[in-house]
Amino acid sequence: MMFLLKTRREREAVIVQKMIKMYCVALHGTHAVLCKECESLSKYAEKRLLLCMYGEIKPVCKHCPVHCYSPVMREQMRQMMRWAGPRMIFRNPFFAVLHIINNLTSAKQKKESASKLNPGK
């Protein structure tokens, strides 16, 4: 199904939505409808992808100079990815998934936790 989608962004959006659904069903016990938290995460992720200023030449977000996720959403997304990522790889094209996981476990995350370890620097 997702191979019919035209652009990489559309495919990414579909994969992210699937992962959030999987995550919410398994961890939050929901069925047809996402819980509030996952619903807003899903909307947020979709919006960020569609509004990405780089459009179809979007680089891997890891290497992108614009870190457009807010820290709270980034953390939520990271947790969701950590759970859903490995499960998703068995069902979907490996590279697409890998790309998205790379996006959200970015170099900036390491920098942030490093600065927490060295407060004041």
Ligand SMILES: [Zn+2]
């Ligand atoms: Zn949920």
